[in-house]
Amino acid sequence: GAGVSQSPSNKVTEKGKDVELRCDPISGHTALYWYRQSLGQGLEFLIYFQGNSAPDKSGLPSDRFSAERTGGSVSTLTIQRTQQEDSAVYLCASSLMGPGNEKLFFGSGTQLSVL
């Protein structure tokens, strides 16, 4: 596609349920990033993929969070047993090669609300 696509754009779930967020990066971009943004706050780094591997998972808040990327393309961020503090906008970005002198292209995000 022309840009980074994220789905769903909005997700409302009940506390304790699992959710899956999807990111479809720009075709040919090898690097993919997940960030989280709470209301009125900056972006919190979650995880970075180079191809299908994740050199940096340091930002994942807990073991309830996991992410995978298949075929060097689509990525899924999974949150198990959601908590109210997981409510935020989850942003995905991609870049051509990886961190370093490259700009990131962002999707429009998934607004997650945990009731």
Place this chain on the structure above:
Amino acid sequence: SQQGEEDPQALSIQEGENATMNCSYKTSINNLQWYRQNSGRGLVHLILIRSNEREKHSGRLRVTLDTSKKSSSLLITASRAADTASYFCATDPQGAQKLVFGQGTRLTINP
């Protein structure tokens, strides 16, 4: 803690005036970028300045970088109502495989 910190947190000016936002960071970097965010969703890249550069221009945007002070500034000249948005600086710390964002400056341009 966040690598980059912007100030002010919020800025409100009249249309036509210049807007200046500042960013400070903590560790050595490879480059610094500025992004714009409308309505709390996707960010759009504005400009990238490398660590060996001191100033860069793009249209009405002017970015400076002072690596000795670990700071950068973004100047928007002749502001327009459409410039209303949040602006974030992002750094690429040496040795870190990620782009680290600051808390952002919320800019409001009053018609």
